[in-house]
Amino acid sequence: MDASPAHADVAVLGGGPAGYVAALTAARRGARVVLIERERLGGTCLNIGCIPTKALATSVDLLLRAREASSFGVSISGAAIDLPGLMAYKQSTVDELVAGVHQLMRSRRVDVIQGTGRLTSPGSLLVEDGTGHREVAADRIILAPGSVTADASIEGLDLPGVMTSTDALNIKAIPPRLVILGAGVIGLEFACIYEALGSQVTVIEMAPTVLVGATDETVAKRLQLLLRRRGLTLHTSTTVQRIVQNATSLAVHAKSATGELVVDADRVLVAVGRRPNTRSMGFEAVGLHIDKDALTVDEQMATNIPGIWAIGDAVGGWMLAHRAMVEGRVAGENVTGGSRKVDYRSTPSVIFTRPEVASVGLTEAQASAQFGQVKTTQFPFSANPKARILKETDGFVRLVCEASGRILGVHILGPHATDLIAEGALAVQLGATADDLAWTTHGHPTLPEAVLEAALGFRGETIHMNTR
Numbered sequence: 001m002d003a004s005p006a007h008a009d010v011a012v013l014g015g016g017p018a019g020y021v022a023a024l025t026a027a028r029r030g031a032r033v034v035l036i037e038r039e040r041l042g043g044t045c046l047n048i049g050c051i052p053t054k055a056l057a058t059s060v061d062l063l064l065r066a067r068e069a070s071s072f073g074v075s076i077s078g079a080a081i082d083l084p085g086l087m088a089y090k091q092s093t094v095d096e097l098v099a100g101v102h103q104l105m106r107s108r109r110v111d112v113i114q115g116t117g118r119l120t121s122p123g124s125l126l127v128e129d130g131t132g133h134r135e136v137a138a139d140r141i142i143l144a145p146g147s148v149t150a151d152a153s154i155e156g157l158d159l160p161g162v163m164t165s166t167d168a169l170n171i172k173a174i175p176p177r178l179v180i181l182g183a184g185v186i187g188l189e190f191a192c193i194y195e196a197l198g199s200q201v202t203v204i205e206m207a208p209t210v211l212v213g214a215t216d217e218t219v220a221k222r223l224q225l226l227l228r229r230r231g232l233t234l235h236t237s238t239t240v241q242r243i244v245q246n247a248t249s250l251a252v253h254a255k256s257a258t259g260e261l262v263v264d265a266d267r268v269l270v271a272v273g274r275r276p277n278t279r280s281m282g283f284e285a286v287g288l289h290i291d292k293d294a295l296t297v298d299e300q301m302a303t304n305i306p307g308i309w310a311i312g313d314a315v316g317g318w319m320l321a322h323r324a325m326v327e328g329r330v331a332g333e334n335v336t337g338g339s340r341k342v343d344y345r346s347t348p349s350v351i352f353t354r355p356e357v358a359s360v361g362l363t364e365a366q367a368s369a370q371f372g373q374v375k376t377t378q379f380p381f382s383a384n385p386k387a388r389i390l391k392e393t394d395g396f397v398r399l400v401c402e403a404s405g406r407i408l409g410v411h412i413l414g415p416h417a418t419d420l421i422a423e424g425a426l427a428v429q430l431g432a433t434a435d436d437l438a439w440t441t442h443g444h445p446t447l448p449e450a451v452l453e454a455a456l457g458f459r460g461e462t463i464h465m466n467t468r
Contacts, residue, residue: 006111008034010335011125011138013117016043018312018324018331019144020101025332026142027108034136035110036117036127041101043146044274044313045321047094048166053189055090056169057352060196064354071391081197087170119143119282122305140307140335143295144328145281147274147313154181154270156243161250162268165190174198175267179252181240183210185351187271188227192354195232202233202263204240204254214349215359216398216411218378223357223413226394230354235261243268276314292316299341301331309335323347346429350418355395358421361409361428367400374408375401377434377457381414383465384453385445390415397454405433405458416447423451434458 008031012023015037023035040047059081066079105112113136115129125141127134149164156162165186174197180187183205195201203210210227211220228234238256245251250268254261276293289296289304294316301309311327313319326342333340351357367374378398381387395414401407410424427437437455442448456462 006034006113006134006136008032008111008136008138010034010140010142011036011136012142012144013119013125014043014144014146014312014314015041015101015112016144016146016312016324017045017321018146018314018328019043019142020105021325021328022142022144022311022332022335023110023328024104024108025329026336027110029333029336029338031336033108033110034113034138035105036113036115036125036136038114038116040098041105041112042094042098045324046097046101048169050321051097052090052094052169053165053193054352055093056086056193057189059086059089060193061354064196068391081174083172083174090169117281119286119288122286122307141309142331142335143283143303143308143310143314144312144324145277145314147319148277149270150273150275152181152270152272154240154242156245156250157270159243159245159250161245161266162243162270165269165271168194168269175265176200177249177264177266178202178269179204179250179263179265179267180269180271181252182271182273183207183234183236184271184273185211185214185349186273187269188223188353189351190269190271191227191232192352195230196354200231200233202235202265204235204238204252204263206237206239208237210234210236211351211357214351215357215413216363216400216409217365218398219357219359219411219413222395223353223355226355227353235263274313274319276316278314300334300339301327301342302334318347318349320347320349343429346425348421348425350421352418355392355414356417357413358417358424359409359411360421360425361407362400363409363411364400367402367408371402371408373403375403375458377401377454379450379454379457379462379465381447381450384447384450386447386449387415389445397450399434399454399458401434401458405435407432407434407437410451412451414447414450420447420451423448 010026010031010033012019012035023033027033066076069076115127117125117127125136178199180203209220238254240254250265252263295310309331311331312324330340330342348360380396382393387393392415398411400409407427434455442452
């Protein structure tokens, strides 16, 4: 049975990082807000993406540290994964954070409607909740429907044993042999997790290197080398043609420049990326501009139709939760009378591989294309005292600078890179120079000293490494 129409100042379609942040921001500024979410609040990131993946990564890191404890003078015997316990820890972390988002909604008096929403006009949405339809009218609408797994035209994707990233988060047994299709962020994070759990991992990527576009090429090539040294098999410049079911396993058939390749696997993980979730939602019928599934927006996150904004994965580009949250804040202000413009300059990429990868700003190639002559400076973690204490010396800090010294990009491969990049993001946002970082006192002994030393390298004044 249809419910009576609801009316709000602002209606938000989608409760992921973009949508729930937009709803909270608009509500804080005095708007009556309705948020429509088909599944659980938190979206892909909180429920089947960032949070559960990093929970697993944290557990396997603890496992590896326990196994290496004797090198620190600590005896820990029998360190092993309790798989049911691991899954329970991962799920409880997710559930606690979802509950936290619900509590935020209640505290800001945001009305959450559970159901599938569809845009029917510039000021109206129709929500199907499983028992009927409900119309939601709003003066202003924010679209934040998120993303879905990208289409992949590979024969055999429907075979038993072929899994998505969502499936890979809920396993009952560790596959002895795992083949991962795709060496992007999702593929490599799972590769590191499963390798630590004991799987023999093979990654197949059609591009010539891993993490294409996600970091500086120097970082990607070094990570690729480190992963191979650790035992992962990486096939780049290789195209998967089909997956075939054998008597007791799967066979992945691929083709590279050197010929045909067949890899046997117990499980195959498809990690070929995601696309904006904009199909069959009424967007085009209302007249919204869409380019390759992505909703077109301006710097204020406004669409081509007055009164409608769009944010998050649905607008394309790098699908990052922290970027989506910034867009949510921008849209939340602008639907309530603001004129905020989105600023992506200091949006970092954080990748939880082993070692971690983090980047912000321009790569060397991008900076050279925009500014001509640029200067790079690099400092290895092998010369950093804290990294030696931790016995995590692989990697480096790399700065890309304009000739004047202004920092255009920061790229880090190494321990806690995803935390260290915050300093780089601030430097890029504020237009800081290498000298600014070099004359900022860093605590000792700490990992951020590697950033300091890289900055000193701009003028050839690195302290703890001979640059001659």
